[in-house]
Amino acid sequence: MSELLKVEDVKKYFPRGNKILKAVDGVSFTLRSAETLGLVGESGSGKSTLGRTILRLHEPDAGRVVFDGEELSSLNKEELRIKRRHMQIIFQDPLASLNPQMSIGQAIEDPLVIHGISSARERKERVAELLKIVDISPEFINSFPYEFSGGQQQRIGIARALALNPKFIVCDEPVSALDVSIQAQVIALLLELRERFNLSYLFIAHDLGVIKYISDRIAVMYQGQIVQIGPKEEVFKNPAHPYTQALISSVPKIPWNGKPTRHYKTLKGEVPSPIDLPPGCRFCSRCPIPLPICGEIAPEGKEISTGHWVACHRS
């Protein structure tokens, strides 16, 4: 599998009053063609900001993003627009991401129009084909988003994302708002599409249940940084970072796949303010096993097995 995406030391800061909120603070990883990297971490850890910054929906404050052999910051507006065809995003709330005034046919056709693709007739054919791909009957082409269920709306969002034959899709919590039984169907569809179209996903979620199912590799994010990243089996076999351990011992209150729940093990200690981060390890205040050095020096990433990195002084 060849390398499709290379993210190098990317930072995205937001001004907050007279302070700086380090939403993404030095993230690096690579993604191969047809590979899924699951990105997990609690609310506010910077997952969506990272996804958006990679797609340059946010301008990064530092770092490099190389997609399909080209550094995105070196592209001018027009070149970036063309490149964007191959990089798409699917959101948690499909209804909010679809224009309520557009029929679903128009919504899916829209990217084809924007990118000046083919004749009106060819576009109609492509829309019908896309609806079929996501298992929505083309007879609903003139219906409006609100007429569909949440799962169907997400399928429509997926069809729209697929319209321009992307290579890479940021899936930003695409099933978090759906009923458990529907979640499994949408996940199955995303897996099928990955095989069929050789797609790479950055798949964002709060909990490890869905991530474990869909991902090849897993990245655990805490306060703007990746604290552990590696092949899925390795991360589960050896959750070396105490934050990964806490995530693994927690499960969603409603399990997405109907399996029995384990009890949620809450972390004690205060979450540091993102605009006032401590000098040492950002997880130190909640870590059950801190060392004296953890409060003073931020841990560097260490490779604990092939392609498996952990940023913890205990590793």
Ligand SMILES: Nc1ncnc2c1ncn2[C@@H]1O[C@H](COP(=O)(O)OP(=O)(O)OP(=O)(O)O)[C@@H](O)[C@H]1O
């Ligand atoms: N456009 C923005 N302007 C200012 N601050 C922002 C912006 N987007 C995100 N943030 C802040 O950046 C931090 C990371 O937010 P982000 O939405 O990336 O987290 P997340 O991990 O996706 O959370 P969730 O799981 O709730 O979706 C938060 O403190 C958030 O308030």
Ligand SMILES: [Mg+2]
């Ligand atoms: Mg988010």
